[in-house]
Amino acid sequence: MLFGIAWDTSSQWAFAVSILPILLKGLVVTIQATAVGFVIALVLGLVLAGLKASPLKLISWPARLFTEFVRDTPLLVQLFFLYYVLPEYGIVLPAFMTGALALGLQYSAYTSEVYRAGLESVPLGQYEAARALDLSPRRTFAVIILPQAIPRIIPALGNYLVSIMKDVPLLSVVAVLEMLNVAKIIGDRTFNYLIPLSMVGLIYLILTLVAAAAIRYLDTRLPKRGIPLK
Amino acid sequence: MNDDTTTGSTAHPVPEAIIHFDRVVKRFGPVTVLDSLDFEVRKGEKVTIIGPSGSGKSTVLRILMTLETIDDGIIHVAGRPLWHERRNGELVPASESHLRNMRKEMGMVFQQFNLFPHMTVRRNVTEAPVHVLGLSRQEAHERADEYLELVGLSDQVDKFPSQLSGGQQQRVAIARALAMRPNIMLFDEPTSALDPELVGEVLNVIQRLAEEHDLTMLLVTHEMQFAKRVSDRVCFFDKGRIVEQGPPEQVFGEPREERTRDFLKNFLDTA
Numbered sequence: 442m443l444f445g446i447a448w449d450t451s452s453q454w455a456f457a458v459s460i461l462p463i464l465l466k467g468l469v470v471t472i473q474a475t476a477v478g479f480v481i482a483l484v485l486g487l488v489l490a491g492l493k494a495s496p497l498k499l500i501s502w503p504a505r506l507f508t509e510f511v512r513d514t515p516l517l518v519q520l521f522f523l524y525y526v527l528p529e530y531g532i533v534l535p536a537f538m539t540g541a542l543a544l545g546l547q548y549s550a551y552t553s554e555v556y557r558a559g560l561e562s563v564p565l566g567q568y569e570a571a572r573a574l575d576l577s578p579r580r581t582f583a584v585i586i587l588p589q590a591i592p593r594i595i596p597a598l599g600n601y602l603v604s605i606m607k608d609v610p611l612l613s614v615v616a617v618l619e620m621l622n623v624a625k626i627i628g629d630r631t632f633n634y635l636i637p638l639s640m641v642g643l644i645y646l647i648l649t650l651v652a653a654a655a656i657r658y659l660d661t662r663l664p665k666r667g668i669p670l671k
Numbered sequence: 672m673n674d675d676t677t678t679g680s681t682a683h684p685v686p687e688a689i690i691h692f693d694r695v696v697k698r699f700g701p702v703t704v705l706d707s708l709d710f711e712v713r714k715g716e717k718v719t720i721i722g723p724s725g726s727g728k729s730t731v732l733r734i735l736m737t738l739e740t741i742d743d744g745i746i747h748v749a750g751r752p753l754w755h756e757r758r759n760g761e762l763v764p765a766s767e768s769h770l771r772n773m774r775k776e777m778g779m780v781f782q783q784f785n786l787f788p789h790m791t792v793r794r795n796v797t798e799a800p801v802h803v804l805g806l807s808r809q810e811a812h813e814r815a816d817e818y819l820e821l822v823g824l825s826d827q828v829d830k831f832p833s834q835l836s837g838g839q840q841q842r843v844a845i846a847r848a849l850a851m852r853p854n855i856m857l858f859d860e861p862t863s864a865l866d867p868e869l870v871g872e873v874l875n876v877i878q879r880l881a882e883e884h885d886l887t888m889l890l891v892t893h894e895m896q897f898a899k900r901v902s903d904r905v906c907f908f909d910k911g912r913i914v915e916q917g918p919p920e921q922v923f924g925e926p927r928e929e930r931t932r933d934f935l936k937n938f939l940d941t942a
Contacts, residue, residue, distance in 0.1 A: 570785035570844075573736050574799035574851060575774045584798070588789050666833060667789025 443626060450631060457636050460627055464640055467623030474541050474619060475606040481545020482601065486552025490560075493553065504553075511550040517611055519543050524615045540612035544605050551601055559594035560586060589667035596663070599656035603649055620644065688747070689714040689855060689887050690735065695744035697730055697911075704730045706911035707744065714854075717881050717888045719898040719919075722908030723934060728891045731908075732857040735889070736779045737770045749776050749854065778848030782860040784840045786832040786847070792819065793828040796847045804851065811850075818846035822876050838869030842876055849880075856880070858890040870894065877901065895938065899923055907931045 442448070444466050449459040492504035511519070520543040527534065534542065563586050571581040613622035624641045628634035692710035696703065704727040712718050720728040733739045735748065745762070746753040755762040756769040765773070787795050796815035800806045806814065819825055822842035832840050841861055848856060858877065862870040874897045881888055881901040892898055898905055899919045906916040907928070915928040926932045 564785075566781060566783050566785035567787065569736075569738050570781065570787070572738060573774070573777075573779040573781075574847070575771055575803045576799055577802075580802050584802075585787055664789070666831070667787075669831070670787075670790045670794050671829075 443623065443630075448627070448631065450633070453636060456631070456633065457640060460637055461640070463627065464620055464623055464637065464644065467618060467620035468644060470537070470617065471606065471609045471619040474537065474544065474609045474612060474617065475602070477538075477541035478544030478548065478605050478609075479602050481542065482548035482552045482605070483598070485545060485549035487556055489549055489553035490556035493557065494560075508550040508553060511547055516543065516547050516608060517614065519547060520611060520615060536612075536615045536617050540609075540615055540617050544608060544612075547608075548601055548605055552598060555594055555597040555601070556590075559590040559597070562593050563589045584670065588670065591668060592663040592665060596656055596660045599652070599659065603652045603656075606648065606652070607645065687713045689716075689749055690889070691747040692731075693745050693747075695734070695746060696742045697727070697734060697739065698742050704911050705734075705741075708912060710906070710913060712855075712887060712889060715885045715887055717890070717901055717903045719890045719892060719902040719905045720908055721892065721895070721898060721905060721934075722914075726908040727911040728908045729859050732779065732859045732889060732891060735855075736777055736857055737774055748773060775851070776853060777855045777857055778851050778853035779857040779859065780841070780844050780848055780861050782863050784832070784837070784844045784864070786840055786844055788832050791829050791831055792824065792835070792843050795832070795843055796850050799847070800850050814850050815846070818849045819843070821849070821879075822846045823872075836869055837865045838872045841865065841873045845873075845876055845880075853886075855887040855889065858888065858892070860891050860893065862892070862894060893938075895923065895935075907934065909934070 443463050446463050446466075447459070448463070449455040489504050489508060493501050493508070495501045495504075520540065523534075523543050524536070524539050527539075567585055567589065568581065571585045576585065609619050610621035612619050613625065616622070618626075621641055624637035625634075627637045688711045690710070690712040692708050695705050695708045695710075697705035704725075706727075708727075708731075710731070720731065722728050730739060734741055734746065735753070737753070741754050745755060751773065752762060752765070753770075753773050754765050756765050757763075787798070790798065793812070793815050796818060797806075797808070797811035800811040800814055801808060816825065816828065819828055822845055824839060824842055824846070827835060827839060827843075832843065835843065845861075861877065862873050865873065874894060877888075877890070878897070878901050880886060888901075890898070890901070902919045904916060905919045905922040907914045907922060907926075907930075909930050915922060915926060915931045921927075922931065923935065926935060
């Protein structure tokens with residue numbers, strides 16, 4: 442029994458059916474961790490992209506260093522660091538928040554590059570035309586550059602959303618009850634790992650395929666030349 | 672040392688010169704693009720710059736539009752230093768707000784049009800009048816329609832640039848620049864990116880502008896026949912200097928310099 446739901450071990454099928462609601466409870470946690478991690482990655486990535494674009498080395502350099510450090514170290518190391526080291530300095534976060542934060546930090550390094558590449562994909566001529574028309578830098582960014590960059594940024598961000606979801610099982614090592622951890626506990630208690638782990642794999646496969654299809658659809662629907670302005 | 676003579680000679684630019692380059696130097700790395708260039712354009716004058724690629728002709732326009740900085744010398748536009756400003760009686764490098772002010776004198780048409788692809792034709796033309804000049808939407812709207820009619824595109828206002836031919840796009844770009852009511856129009860190879868059959872419609876618009884308006888016009892082009900028709904003066908650039916300049920009949924008809932003759936001969940051979 443887990444989360445107050447009992448399993449039926451009379452047959453493999455009955456077992457599978459009975460543990461599905463338990464796994465889905467784990468899936469909710471997986472999705473929550475994905476969502477929180479993604480939001481952190483979106484916001485922090487934007488901040489990092491802004492800092493890295495600064496002409497002041499004092500500002501751009503630490504941001505670059507942070508990006509490089511985060512990308513070149515394993516997520517699990519970062520996760521352990523946050524989980525075991527921060528409490529020593531009085532910062533105690535729930536396991537779930539620690540995990541989501543680790544995901545967000547890791548992926549902010551990637552999203553910051555997505556933003557940067559998206560902005561750089563707008564041709565130089567657009568900046569020059571805006572300057573020749575005397576548009577302010579702020580207006581140029583908001584109305585000329587950003588609307589053209591966004592359709593190129595969104596699909597890449599979508600791909601990272603799927604990646605984050607697939608990295609959530611790492612959180613099981615700090616005892617977050619996400620879907621894989623739930624499956625493992627069921628296995629530990631029933632000595633049947635085959636069914637719960639297969640089901641986790643299957644659920645992930647379905648989610649990933651659906652997400653990939655959604656991103657492809659979104660990509661075809663996004664206005665390639667930028668968000669239209671009348 | 673050098674500064675004294677520079678400021679000394681530009682304290683009294685020729686009164687009617689709206690553009691005045693005084694010993695302007697521009698380098699890209701080890702390459703000197705403008706080599707101590709002296710150059711002048713009078714108010715209302717139509718000047719064409721011709722010359723081989725890499726001769727610095729586009730750079731002259733891009734410096735005027737403040738898209739490129741200069742390394743030495745001084746430029747005056749409408750009597751005011753472009754890349755410098757006076758502070759406590761001394762010339763210091765221009766601030767961004769000074770450059771913003773100076774840009775109001777000029778409009779530019781680019782080789783690659785550089786229309787905003789996500790904006791309708793009308794929005795392309797109204798964006799800057801509304802947000803830079805402070806016109807109301809209604810005023811900007813009327814002004815845009817006026818200039819779009821001038822370039823013959825009244826029926827395309829709600830389309831996006833991608834729905835237009837290259838020639839139409841370049842005409843929108845001309846209307847967009849004109850809508851800011853600049854005193855000086857800069858045309859940087861406006862037809863070089865166009866299919867041959869679309870060149871004529873753009874040149875016709877520019878020629879009409881030249882004939883009917885007292886705009887000062889500075890054009891970089893490879894269209895020699897067109898240059899002959901619209902220019903008051905043709906300047907032949909080579910290696911960052913003006914090799915020869917004069918009325919089109921003289922420069923094209925009886926070029927004095929060997930290099931001009933070679934360029935024109937090669938050009939006619941390959942054209």
